[in-house]
Amino acid sequence: METNPLTANTKEVDSTILEEFRVGFAGSIFSSDDTEYESERQLWNKMIDKHPGLIAQCTGVHDVIQAVNFARKNKLLVAVRGGGHNVAGNAMNDGGLVIDLSHMRTVLVDPKNKTAVIEGGATWADVDRETQAFGLVCPGGVVSETGVGGLTLGGGLSWLRRKVGMSIDNIVGANMVLADGKYIHVSESENQDLFWAIKGGGGNFGIVTSFEFKLYDLGPEVMFVSCMYPRDVGEKVMKWWVQYTRQLPDEITSDCIHWSVPAHPAFPEEMHGTPVTVLAALYFGSAEEGQKVLQPFREVAEPFLDLSNIYPYGAVQQMFDPFLEKGVLNSYWKSLYVDDLSESLQKLILDRANQSPAPQSLISIRNLHGAIGKVPTEDTAFGDRSARFLVSIDTMWEDASQNDHNIQWTRDFFKELRQHSKGQVYFNFNSDMSGSDHLAKDSFGPNYEKLVAIKTKFDPHNFFRLNANIRPKG
Template identity: 45%
Template sequence: MATLSGPQTQISDESLGELRMIVRGDVLTREDPGYAAVRPAYNAMHPGRPALVVRPTGAADVIVAINFARANGLVVAVRGGGHSVAGLSSVDGGLLIDLARMNGVVVDPEARTVRVQGGALIGDVDHETQAFGLVAPSGIVSDTGVAGLTLGGGEGWLRRKHGLAIDNLLSAQVVCADGELRTASADTNPDLFWALRGGGGNFGVVTSFTFRCHPVGPIVAFAGVFHPVEDAENVYRKFREWAATVPEEISAMIGCTTLPASENTPPEIHNRPFIVTGALYSGDSLEGQKIIQPLREIGTPLADISGPLPFAAVQAAFDEFFRRGTLRSYWKSTFVEELTDPILDIIMDKARSRPSDRVFVIAFQMGGAINRVGAGETAYSERSANWMISIDGNWADEADDDRVISWVRDAWAEVHAHGTGTQYLNFTGVEGEGVTAGVESAFGQNLVRLAEIKAKYDPQNLFRLNNNIVPAAGAGI
C-alpha cells in the first residue's frame, strides 16, 4: 500500500483480519466482490484504485480506520459524496474511507435543524427536509456530497437570501488525525469549527453535520430558460440588467454549454450549443413568478422549463449537466465584483469558443447574505464579490486532456485578471499543480490561522489529499 513517506508497505493478512473483526462496515481489497461496487467518483479523470477500502457504518468505524491508517503510515483519501472535481476523494494504492453507508438524515422540524451524516448526498437531505417545508442551504446538483460541498463553502440556490452552507452550519462531529471524535461548534472547539467552515478536509473526517434550516418550498418559483448561443450579446446583457434589480430572495446564474439527447432535458436543446439562465426565488412562489418573468421574455428561447416547481426538482434540474463518472473534468473559478463590460465580453467569447461541447462557462450571482459575513469570521474568506465565474472543463476523450485543460487555464486567467484575486476551491482543479494550488488565493489572510489550527489537529498532515494546508511549525494536541 502507498505510504505517506513514499515507499510501499505490505499489510499482513493478520492485520487485515483484525481490522475486519473491529469494523462493522465493509473492509474491501481489490480481490473482494464488493470492491467494484464502491460508489464511483464524479470525475472520470480520477476514478482511483485504492488498495484498501473501508466503508464505515458510523463514527466508531471511522475511528478504527483512522487509527489503522496512522499506525501504518498510509496515504488516506476520504470520500463523502465523491464529487471532488480535483479528484481529491480518490486514491491509487492507498486507503479510501468511503462514507457512502453513512447517509442518515434526521430533521427536527420544531427546532428547524437537520443532522446529516458525512456520506449523505444533497438529494438525501432535501428528501427529508422538504417533508416539513424546510431547506438546509446546500448546492445545485442533487448527486453532490454534503460533506465536501460544505467544507469548501457550499453555494446553492438559497445563497443570497440565507448564505452558504457553512453559514448555516451549527456544529459538526469530527474524527481527527489522533483518532479522537470531537464536537466542533461555536462553544466547543471553536477554532476547529472556524476552520471547518471553508477549510476543506484538512482537519479530519466529519461524521455528521447539524445545519440550520429555513422554511422554503415545497413549491418555489424557478426560471430555467434556454437560448441559442447566436443570441449571446442580447441574452447576457439583458440578464445582467435584470440581475441588478432583483431582491436577495433571487439567486441566479447564466451559462453556456451543450448537452446530448436525454429524456431529462427538452429536445430543442439536444446536441446544440445553448445559453441557460436559471433563477430561484426563495419566498412566495406567486411573487417569485412575477420577478423572474423578465428572464422568460428575453429574445426567443429554444425552450423554457420555468414555473412553480417542487424545490427538490429544482435541485435535480442540473443533474444532467454533471453525471457521475461520465466525463473528465478540470475546472477553474474566480470571483469578480461586478459583471463589467470587459468581463462580459470575455465570458461571451469563451462561451462561443469552447474546445469541447461539454465545457460549461458559468456566472453565478453572489452577494446578499454571503457578503454580510466578515472575511475573517469563517475560513472561507471571499465575502465581497457579487459574482463568481466558473470555467468548467468537461470532456470525454483522454486524448483531449492537454488541449482542454490548457484552454480552461487560459480562459480563467483572462477573467481572473479582472477579479478580486480569490478562487472557490470546490470548483478548482489541481491537475499537475499539486494539492496546495489555489490555497493561498482562496484563504488570503486566513491561511496563517488555518496553518496553526492544522498543526494543532493534524501536525503530521495525515489528511493531505485535499486542498492542502501545510501545518505551521508547532506541536499537536
C-alpha cells in the same frame, strides 16, 4: 508525514495487520481481490482512475476512528470519501487507504427547532427528501447527488445562497474524528477555533461524521426559471443579466450559463448540441409571487426554449442530475471570483464559450452578494466575500483521447480570466490542486495564517492532505 503505500493486492499486504483492522470493523473493507473493488473505487469524474490499497466502507463513528488509527499506525496515505462528487478526485488515492463514509447517510430532522443532524456521507438528495417532508430546506448544492460533507466544508453554493448564505453559514455544530483518533464536538461553545476552521477550510482538519444545520421554511413548490436563449443573443442576455442583478432582492438567486442543449431525451433531438445562453433563477418565497418577480428573466429576448415553471423544490434540486451522471463524463474545472463583469470580461467569456471544445462543457456565472456578502471575512475561514460573481469553467467531454486538449484549453482560459480577478478560487470547483499553497494564500487571504495555526494544532503531521491543503508549520 511520510507514508507507506499499500499495494492494491492484498496478497502483498501483511495479513496479520489486515486481520487486526478487520476485527471490530462493522463495515466492509475492500481490496483489489474483491469483486466489489472496481465499482467501489469509481467516482463521479470519469477521468479519475485511482487504485487505493484498501477501501474502508464505514457504517458509524467507531469504524471511522478505527480506520484513522489504522492509517496513522501504518503510515498510510488517506483519502476521505463522502459523495465522491469532488471534481479533483480527492476522494480516492493510489496505494493508500480510502475512508469511505458513503453508507453513513442518516438525516434526522427536528421540525420544531428547524434543525437537522446529517451524517457525513449523505447526499443533498437524502437531505432534501427528509427536510421537504416538513416543508423545510437546507442550503446545499445544485446537483442532488453531491455529498453534503465535501460541498459544505468548501463553502456550499445553493439556489438559496443570496437569502440564507452558504452552507457553512448555516452549520450549528459538527462531530469530528481528528488525526489522532479523538472524537470531538465543535460549535460556538466547544472547540471554537476548529468550528471556525471547518467553515470553508475544507477537509484539512479531520473527518466530519455529522453536521447539524439550520433549516428554513420553503416549498413544497417554488418558482424556478430555466430560460434558454439562442447564443446569437448571448451578448445581449448576459449584459442585461449583469445590470439587472445589481438591483435584485436577496430572495432571488440567479445564474447565467453558457451551454449547449444536452443530447438527452428530455430535449427534442433536433435541438441537441445547439449553443445557448441560459438564465436560471429561484425565488425564495411563495411560488405565485415568484412567477411575478422572475418574469423579466424570461423576456430578455425570444427564448429558444423556456422550461420555467412552478416545480417541487426537490425537482429543482435534481434538475441538472441527468446531465451530470456518475462516471459518464471526463471533467476538468477551474473557477475564480470576480468583483464585476466588465464589458471586456463579458466578451472574453462569450468568445471562449463559442470556442468550447465539447458540447457538454459549460461556463457558469453565479450571482453572489446578498446574505453571502453580509458575513464579515473574519467570521469564517472561507475568506473574502466581496466578489459579486463566481465564474466557473466546467469543461466536460466523453472521449478520453481529448483529455490533454481539453485540460489545456481550460488552463489557458483560466489564465486569461485570472487577469480580471484577485486570484481567489472556489475550491469546490477546482480540478488542479498543484500549487495549492499559492492558491490557498490567495483564496483564504487574511484568514490563511490563522488556518495554518489551527492546522498545526490539530493535524501537525498533515495526515489529512488530499484537499486544498493548508500545510502545518514545521
